[in-house]
Amino acid sequence: MSKRESFTNRLGFILACIGSAVGMGNIWMFPTRVSLYGGGSYLIPYFIFVVLIASTGVIGEMSFGRGTRSGPIDAFGAACESRDRRKVGETLGFIPVLGSLAMAIGYTVVMGWILKYMIGTFTGSTLAPNSIDSFAASFGGMASAFGNNLWQIIALVVAVIILMFGVGNGIEKANKIMMPVFFLLFLILAIYTACQPGAIDGYKYIFRVEPSALAKPETWIFALGQAFFSLSVAGNGTLIYGSYLPDNEDIPASAGRVALFDTIAAMLAALVIIPAMATTGAQLDQGGPGLMFIFLPSLFKSMPGGHIVAIIFFVAVFFAGLSSLLNLYEAPIATVQEKLHLNRKLSCLLIGVIGVIVSICIQGIVSDWMDILSIYICPLGAGLAGIMFFWVYGKNYVEEQVNLGRNKKFTDKYVPVCKYLYCPICILVLILGIALGGIG
Template sequence: MSNEPRERWGNRAGFLFAAIGSAVGLGNIWRFPYVAYDNGGGAFLLPYLVALLTAGLPLLIMEYVIGRRYRSSPPGAFRQLSRPAEAIGWWQVAICFVISAYYAVVLAWAVRYVGFSIDESWGDDPNAFFSEDFLKAGEPGTVSTFVPGVMWPLLGVWLVTLVILWLGVRRGIEWANRVFIPALLVLFCILVVRAVTLDGAGEGLDALFKPDWGALGEGSVWVAAYGQIFFSLSIGFGIMITYASYLGRKSDLSGSALVAGFANSSFEILAGIGVFSVLGFMAAQQGVGVSELATSGVGLAFVAFPAIISSMPGGAFFGVMFFLSLVIAGLTSLVSIVQVQVAAVEDRTGLSRRAAVALVGGVLTAVSVLAFANDGGLSLLDAADHFINQYGIVLAGLVSVVVVAWVLRRLPLLQRDANATSAVRMGRVWLVCLGIITPLVLGWMMVDSLRTELDENYGGYPGSFLGWAGWGVAAGALLVGVLAALIPWRHHGDIGGRAPEAEPVEDPEPVKEGN
């Protein structure tokens, strides 16, 4: 068993770079622009801001407090809140395992497309190139061959990720984010400047930002705003609890949450400007409306954008910059997702960091390659991503906030802990947001999603395939969480020897006096 002391961030800036790196990922680039466009355009920014202030930031601060106070990974932190709550932490670790296994695959695709952009290898039909020539996609649920063009860059992605984690919190994660986040910002600013100078960019921006105030009366628009905030801030599946566990006891939590939250939202708006500028250009080139080209996700990045790159002057340069931006944004997020698992293994087993990285990384790399670097990988990735997001992250977030706020009634304790060291104090509004607004919104998101799910099969996939690749994956993560929590901890007193500074659940006097 390792006796290494728990690591710390070098300073507040290091933590902020890491938190922003985790939040700014693929979803900022390929999800937010379309969600905003499809839900009222410029008017969407109002419910988006309300969602950020009433759910995103309050929940982010709650996770920061839990992580810093109990100085442990999610299972250890929730265990110290209440023994049965440990299952929530392991559930979050299992969700991270699933997400990281396929998230790395998307990065591998982006790595290949950096090279494809140079000579526009996708030719005249980017859609057929992506699904048939590159991924060799077959029928859902069937595997007949491995795809070397995915496997080798995937191994490279895992090598880089694990080296960063191997080096530790300060010399690895913090250093990498200090380099990658400024680099990402520079790359994307160059892209946006180029995009807004294209012919037709104004029409694209008008389509994105022209407000449809009538949309504010639709409940689905508000649900979409809360959903976007929830997914984009990396909350609900243990990342911010883990990152905050490496903070010092006097760290400003609310100020850090404000910086990370607004930095993430600013990047999303920047991404929207860039994406819709180039969509406006493409619409002008083809003589169609922007609405006919607007899309999100994999289709936007690997089908729509290659087509745009082929038709624009200097397209090769733009393509390299765009896909390189995807790689960097995704890599910082992938590191944070895997770190949750590494920290949990460290705390649970007492292994050294490097041993935990080797164990977690070895298993993840094997699962990632075997499950997704084949001709059935695209459909499996699509189904697993949808269900683990809707019935993993959202449900885990809902359960965690209900347990902390309603069952254990720990919000006042966490509030005092945050206020003792934070520049912006948490008042009654924070308690109302977490105790009422956030649970109700997340609960409605679950109901709304389930209703849609039961009306028709997601993506038109066969029910038998969705049974194991979708519902089975989401249910499996929950089952793993419960079973892992039933295994006795090696050392009950200090959670594997990793939380010597964790405070007792009862409110200590020094924190009271901090008010």
């Protein structure tokens, strides 16, 4: 058996995990929810849930992957093997793997949009429309069935080429470039926005605390959903990255750094988008693709230096999206390597072909596609991983894996908190998502 790949150093692993967590949820959803649910009144529960999930589920999935040195299928199988139910575990392990592949395919469609708009900021086509209706029509044409084939294929080819170079030479090196550049570009945008007249109203809007908003259940529900999905607990990507870790890595410390920088990315997005809209008197009440591909380009066009602002924004967004795409495709690629015993390049090629074919076919329904995955599959995968690690493997194994590489033992309360709080939270996220049509 060939030696399993690994990250070459701690920084590379942390940047890769930050890249997997930083994505469209930080950029097109977080600022909207901050705006809709009372600014600081939303941030308070959001920070609470980030700390909770990072210190339970993120640590757990990283430790589960490292302990089993495998992807979800073999990890779940290994957990159930002691009870002579390995096949059951492996079958359940297919759920997060297929979920990761399906999410990657949907994300490929979005990356095609981002790439087209990024290139368009250089050619001028992105800011060419002259009214909000024209921007909407332009996006609608692109986001229709078979409306963006070429750019979508190019985006996927870029991701597959990086993945072919492997974990250390591909994923790690790419994230060592993309993540610092992403944060630098968004910091530049935040400084630029702060210098615009009227931006102060945006900051007041972000950091206001409304007791009435804090008392509303929906503020807490959507803060939970945002934190849960932003930290990428789904039983796949974080677990597979953990499987590439050496035994001397302090996983709780790494999970804390990932959560910190994921939160910084989300806050930077809010500090750019909300004050920028405040300079024109606009209120942020719509998130998702409409914000990024309709309202923000229209806003950039009206701002001084808007052409440069648009270039910086879409380059940064492309890097954030590409880093997440690498993580989503890695779980199915690693699974093909493990189960079909294909080499790295053939595994990437096989998954890439599936990604091209299916992503082209779902362009017209990608919103529904992603909703189904975020409502059902992601929390189910996270819950299954939590049950396998904390309940099936049990306390002794969990504590051994979590404390591996640490100088000081992690809290004794870790296992009971995960068993009786984190695992039920995964079920709660699933139930709330079904009841409310999605909370992520």
